Amino acid sequence: MSHFKKVIAFMLFMLLLIVAVACNSSESGGEEENQSDDNNSNSNEETADSDGGESSDEPFSFSLMANLHTPEVPEEKVLEEIEGITNTDVEIQWVPDNNYEDRLNTAFATNSLPDAVFLKNQTTFIQFRDAIEDDQFWEIGPYLDEFENLQKLKDNVLDNTRVNGNLYTLYQGRPLSRQGMIYRKDWADNLGLEAPTTTEEFMEMARAFTEDDPDGNGENDTFGVTDRSDLIYGAFKTVSSWFGTPNYWGEKDGQLLPEFMFDEYVQTMDFFREMHENGYINQDFPVTSKVDQQEFIKNGSAGIYVGSMGDVISLYNDAVAINPDVEYDVHNYVEGPDGEFGVWAIPGFGNLVMFPKSSVETEEDLKKILGFFDSLMAPEVANLSYWGLEGEHYEVVDGSAKVTDDQAKFDREVKPYQAIGIGEPETNGRYEGFFEYEPKAKSEELFKDNENYLIEDPTVPLYSETYVQDGARLQQIITDATYQYILGQTDLEGFEAAIEDWKSQGGEDIIEEFNASE
Amino acid sequence: METTTLTPREEARQLKKMKKAETWRRIKRNKMIYLMILPGLLYFLIYKYLPMYGLIISFQDYKPYKGIAGSEWVGLEHFHRLVTSSEFWMIFKNTLVLFGLQIFIFFPIPIIISLMLNEVRHTFFKKGVQTLIYIPHFMSWVVIVSISYVMLTLDGGIINAIIESLGFEKINFLLNDDWFRPMYILQVIWREAGWGTIIFLAAITAVDPQLYEAARMDGANRFRQMWHITLPAIRNVIIVLLILKIGDVLELGFEHVYLLLNSSNRNVAEIFDTYVYVAGLQQGQFSYSTAVGFFKGAVGLVMVVFANWLAKRFNEEGIY
Numbered sequence: 001m002s003h004f005k006k007v008i009a010f011m012l013f014m015l016l017l018i019v020a021v022a023c024n025s026s027e028s029g030g031e032e033e034n035q036s037d038d039n040n041s042n043s044n045e046e047t048a049d050s051d052g053g054e055s056s057d058e059p060f061s062f063s064l065m066a067n068l069h070t071p072e073v074p075e076e077k078v079l080e081e082i083e084g085i086t087n088t089d090v091e092i093q094w095v096p097d098n099n100y101e102d103r104l105n106t107a108f109a110t111n112s113l114p115d116a117v118f119l120k121n122q123t124t125f126i127q128f129r130d131a132i133e134d135d136q137f138w139e140i141g142p143y144l145d146e147f148e149n150l151q152k153l154k155d156n157v158l159d160n161t162r163v164n165g166n167l168y169t170l171y172q173g174r175p176l177s178r179q180g181m182i183y184r185k186d187w188a189d190n191l192g193l194e195a196p197t198t199t200e201e202f203m204e205m206a207r208a209f210t211e212d213d214p215d216g217n218g219e220n221d222t223f224g225v226t227d228r229s230d231l232i233y234g235a236f237k238t239v240s241s242w243f244g245t246p247n248y249w250g251e252k253d254g255q256l257l258p259e260f261m262f263d264e265y266v267q268t269m270d271f272f273r274e275m276h277e278n279g280y281i282n283q284d285f286p287v288t289s290k291v292d293q294q295e296f297i298k299n300g301s302a303g304i305y306v307g308s309m310g311d312v313i314s315l316y317n318d319a320v321a322i323n324p325d326v327e328y329d330v331h332n333y334v335e336g337p338d339g340e341f342g343v344w345a346i347p348g349f350g351n352l353v354m355f356p357k358s359s360v361e362t363e364e365d366l367k368k369i370l371g372f373f374d375s376l377m378a379p380e381v382a383n384l385s386y387w388g389l390e391g392e393h394y395e396v397v398d399g400s401a402k403v404t405d406d407q408a409k410f411d412r413e414v415k416p417y418q419a420i421g422i423g424e425p426e427t428n429g430r431y432e433g434f435f436e437y438e439p440k441a442k443s444e445e446l447f448k449d450n451e452n453y454l455i456e457d458p459t460v461p462l463y464s465e466t467y468v469q470d471g472a473r474l475q476q477i478i479t480d481a482t483y484q485y486i487l488g489q490t491d492l493e494g495f496e497a498a499i500e501d502w503k504s505q506g507g508e509d510i511i512e513e514f515n516a517s518e
Numbered sequence: 519m520e521t522t523t524l525t526p527r528e529e530a531r532q533l534k535k536m537k538k539a540e541t542w543r544r545i546k547r548n549k550m551i552y553l554m555i556l557p558g559l560l561y562f563l564i565y566k567y568l569p570m571y572g573l574i575i576s577f578q579d580y581k582p583y584k585g586i587a588g589s590e591w592v593g594l595e596h597f598h599r600l601v602t603s604s605e606f607w608m609i610f611k612n613t614l615v616l617f618g619l620q621i622f623i624f625f626p627i628p629i630i631i632s633l634m635l636n637e638v639r640h641t642f643f644k645k646g647v648q649t650l651i652y653i654p655h656f657m658s659w660v661v662i663v664s665i666s667y668v669m670l671t672l673d674g675g676i677i678n679a680i681i682e683s684l685g686f687e688k689i690n691f692l693l694n695d696d697w698f699r700p701m702y703i704l705q706v707i708w709r710e711a712g713w714g715t716i717i718f719l720a721a722i723t724a725v726d727p728q729l730y731e732a733a734r735m736d737g738a739n740r741f742r743q744m745w746h747i748t749l750p751a752i753r754n755v756i757i758v759l760l761i762l763k764i765g766d767v768l769e770l771g772f773e774h775v776y777l778l779l780n781s782s783n784r785n786v787a788e789i790f791d792t793y794v795y796v797a798g799l800q801q802g803q804f805s806y807s808t809a810v811g812f813f814k815g816a817v818g819l820v821m822v823v824f825a826n827w828l829a830k831r832f833n834e835e836g837i838y
């Protein structure tokens with residue numbers, strides 16, 4: 001009997017406990033003071049601090065969330081090395097790049113953001129603008145001057161990330177434009193074609209690669225361009241810059257308007273429609289994944305890939321296993337009908353890192369975390385996080401870093417950590433890459449060449465509340481209409497109707513707000 | 519003589535007390551049984567009822583850092599935005615059409631298969647077929663949709679290769695809004711029909727064999743036996759499952775639809791679940807997407823109550 005009572009008592013106790021925990025966690029959503037209770041890593045920090053005092057030898061521990069570009073979580077060898085030098089204990093929460101937005105929003109919604117949060121890209125940054133304005137993240141502008149390396153970060157890029165003139169983020173540099181084309185040099189040589197310099201020649205190459213049997217096997221088994229379900233990082237946006245379409249937004253008659261209201265955008269759609277109708281591009285490109293897209297060029301089905309020219313090395317490494325004679329080349333300069341070449345630019349940063357006040361509680365902690373990123377920008381540590389261990393993962397050749405032959409080991413042990421680096425070679429002093437594979441080396445040069453022809457996005461420093469709230473959903477209307485137009489499922493009238501739809505659902509307000517904030 | 523002085527009111531109270539004591543006694547007597555339902559109760563309380571607290575945010579302009587207590591109250595604004603948005607009717611219609619396909623096309627299929635399997639006398643063959651048709655259930659939608667993609671794509675898909683070799687035009691299955699619904703329901707049937715037969719087959723085994731014997735004596739053939747004995751015998755199982763199915767009305771398989779969704783078929787393929795995912799998790803509109811989800815749940819509840827009422831009207835047992 002008494003035994004039975006104990007069981008009941010125990011179960012009631014458990015029930016109480018569960019309810020208590022549930023209540024506590026929902027309360028802590030509301031009150032910020034409670035947060036240290038439910039975040040272990042924080043309370044660890046505090047004890048570490050109080051134990052060690054000012055000149056503590058105890059490694060400072062904090063957590064960090066970053067996007068993972070490889071299929072597996074990396075081995076910690078490189079991280080341990082970095083931790084040793086910076087005297088920290090970093091807990092990295094890796095999130096696969098594909099569902100980074102989900103995780104970021106979920107962590108934010110449940111108030112469980114780590115101490116340092118990478119944002120992945122500009123779109124997510126814009127989403128957080130509301131929270132930033134509401135003072136949920138540390139403003140770091142005033143502290144930068146205290147750090148030897150962080151103050152080197154480029155002002156013009158930092159300006160692109162300011163919110164109401166205040167700085168909340170550190171940026172990870174990225175070449176302003178890596179866009180261009182990769183094509184089968186051997187096929188072009190077979191057919192006596194040169195790299196295209198105009199959009200017409202580009203079309204001609206796509207045609208010839210489709211119809212003129214470029215691989216000389218006597219079968220009609222090739223096509224021109226391989227593309228994927230991505231209007232931005234796929235081929236579309238780059239080709240649209242050749243035609244002179246603005247980068248997201250442009251000025252027409254003294255007013256800022258979205259790219260799809262420009263004639264050049266429609267010309268680009270016509271261009272793609274023609275390629276699609278004639279079979280010069282993979283017919284199912286609106287549902288093709290990046291992996292499948294690259295597979296087409298690797299296995300010799302397609303001959304042209306428009307996107308980041310740096311991809312040439314990974315394409316080559318895989319393609320050469322299938323066909324040892326494969327030859328690629330990279331190319332950037334393609335003039336539009338108006339005789340000018342342009343290429344769209346990103347705002348100079350790839351990734352951004354922010355520091356939520358909910359997890360970083362004191363200024364002291366913030367400075368320690370900033371200190372970590374500061375040392376991450378010292379050449380020694382920057383090389384470590386980007387290239388790995390000298391002698392093991394890379395060698396220095398002519399003052400540049402050359403990855404050792406074991407690319408797989410590099411991808412496994414080093415590559416993921418490139419996602420936490422700050423700055424770019426000019427500011428953090430890390431080695432530029434040395435590439436034996438000639439097209440890859442050429443692509444690095446073409447990145448620099450692209451900088452002479454950049455088309456910038458004029459809305460980067462501007463703000464539109466409607467855009468933050470509804471921009472992504474509204475963009476879907478345009479994206480759908482663009483695909484439908486290219487596939488011949490709608491005509492110009494239908495596309496214009498979609499623009500009207502976009503306008504009436506909030507686009508009007510976005511235009512107004514952007515123009516007003518100029 | 520105290521009892522005589524009791525007023526009716528006091529009497530009622532006394533009665534209530536007695537009843538209460540009686541209930542307690544009963545609980546005490548069957549304490550082990552009550553203890554056994556405790557985990558189930560806890561499960562529903564913790565995982566189904568406590569989270570409903572979060573529905574509050576659909577009436578707020580929820581900001582995660584302010585929490586539920588601190589966020590601004592906006593009343594029905596999000597619901598208003600949903601109902602007046604131009605996509606609402608499209609999504610509502612798409613959801614109902616897919617639901618209709620589930621009920622009218624998918625639902626009868628496991629019943630038919632079970633009836634057919636029941637007629638198979640060769641045990642080995644019967645078990646073999648059963649196992650084979652269960653298997654797809656254990657495959658994830660990602661796998662199934664990927665297989666269909668590889669087979670149906672215009673760029674080297676086997677089905678289009680066959681169609682072409684027979685001298686017909688290639689068909690764009692993936693980028694066509696006419697093909698989305700057939701593709702959806704065929705994939706659902708392929709994956710779930712076998713699994714769905716389990717309960718019906720179990721119900722069929724419970725039918726008294728004497729009934730069949732008697733029917734045979736009266737000269738009923740196989741088809742007649744099926745129609746007059748098997749089907750009526752499992753009728754209440756069918757009804758209960760149908761009501762439960764309707765309860766899942768709007769659970770059309772988020773993963774499945776999301777994988778099939780693309781720019782060309784959005785006007786027929788966008789459903790509440792995909793809309794909630796994009797608006798809520800990808801674009802961070804927590805309150806709005808909660809409102810959409812809440813609305814969906816409410817529609818589901820109405821449908822179940824309606825279906826149950828309908829079942830009762832036809833003198834069948836409902837689920838409650």
